[in-house]
Ligand code: FES
């Protein structure tokens with residue numbers, strides 16, 4: 001089983017999810033309440049009152065403070081308790097842990113681990129989510145499966161042919177071999193599948209408006225543990241990027257997943273599709289949002305089933321791996337290394 005990797009940044013929410021209301025999210029088994037102060041700063045506090053454990057997420061705000069809904073302990077955004085009922089002396093230990101929270105690329109990242117090791121410059125980027133010239137659709141599905149199963153799933157896209165036929169899967173995805181590369185120092189797994197002169201799946205035929213056969217690139221870049229990028233390039237067959245890198249003849253979709261472990265056997269599956277074509281076309285946005293959610297739910301159903309199988313299998317059961325699993329195996333190895 002893939003262990004939790006602590007001392008890392010994780011996506012806790014989309015920026016628009018954190019606001020006036022108290023948002024409860026559990027990340028690597030730690031219950032956290034998120035909210036935004038009046039000056040716009042996103043805050044994350046341990047979601048457990050120091051007094052009798054009442055969830056702060058079920059409490060109420062008083063300005064930038066949270067007033068515990070059970071007996072009124074009142075907390076500052078720093079986690080310090082500034083009021084307890086019926087006495088003036090506030091115990092020295094009356095404080096809930098506060099988390100390092102950073103917003104970048106329209107994502108709310110939280111540091112899980114030793115606070116003094118948090119380095120915001122180490123947060124991986126996904127600039128398309130928040131950049132002119134791109135339009136993004138996105139959502140989040142809770143997964144009743146361990147995060148390692150989602151990593152396996154995303155690192156091996158040959159499953160598209162079987163699980164997502166009629167959406168993004170075509171026979172050529174499973175038939176085309178992949179190349180896998182691991183940057184050990186930067187800790188990135190790359191998996192590339194370059195398909196030439198292939199059928200255009202409905203997902204892209206309807207959204208790009210490209211007629212006929214295409215060249216289709218799937219370039220995966222996985223930055224463990226949390227961020228997964230699929231650089232997808234769709235072009236009419238034979239249209240290549242220019243020598244200066246100019247690639248205006250092609251359509252690009254940046255498919256981003258944030259893989260956030262919730263508990264040992266549940267995961268927050270954040271999915272996003274950013275595109276540089278038909279950026280103002282609402283109908284295309286609606287189509288991609290609906291289609292991609294359907295695809296994500298096909299994975300959710302499959303991965304939830306795998307988790308149920310794991311729950312009943314004997315200790316020491318051995319899987320069988322083949323060439324298509326090279327990326328997934330490399331990812332597991334990096335995750336083990338990061339878990340230390
Ligand atoms: S549990 Fe929060 S004040 Fe008692």
Ligand SMILES: [Fe+2]
Nearest residue numbers: 153164295299
């Ligand atoms: Fe899938």
